[in-house]
Amino acid sequence: xxxxxxxIDRFGGVRKMARALDLGASTIQGWKQxxxxxxxxxxxxxxxGRAQGIDLAPxxxxxxEAAAPTSEAA
Numbered sequence: 001x002x003x004x005x006x007x008i009d010r011f012g013g014v015r016k017m018a019r020a021l022d023l024g025a026s027t028i029q030g031w032k033q034x035x036x037x038x039x040x041x042x043x044x045x046x047x048x049g050r051a052q053g054i055d056l057a058p059x060x061x062x063x064x065e066a067a068a069p070t071s072e073a074a
Contacts, residue, residue, distance in 0.1 A: 002035075002063050003035075003060060003061055003062055003063045004031050004032055004034075004035050004036065004037055004061070005032060005035075006060070007037075007045065007049075007056065007060060007061065008028060008031075008032055010049070010054050010056070011048075011049070011052070011054065014028045014029050014032060015028075017045075017048075020048040020049075020051075020052060021041075021044060021045065021048050035063075037061055042058055042061055045061075046058070
């Protein structure tokens, strides 16, 4: 969830990100609550960020800790 929150913060908040993407604030709020951005939206968000001077990459949308393999005791 931290990755999505960080991206929203970089846009200046839910409403500013919604305006930049021409989406409803409730859509962005939903992403914030679930910690998930639908993959088809990632290129749109990257482009909107770039237009506002926000440097984003696909990797920014994933929490490294969530993707890290876990070690289990044998």
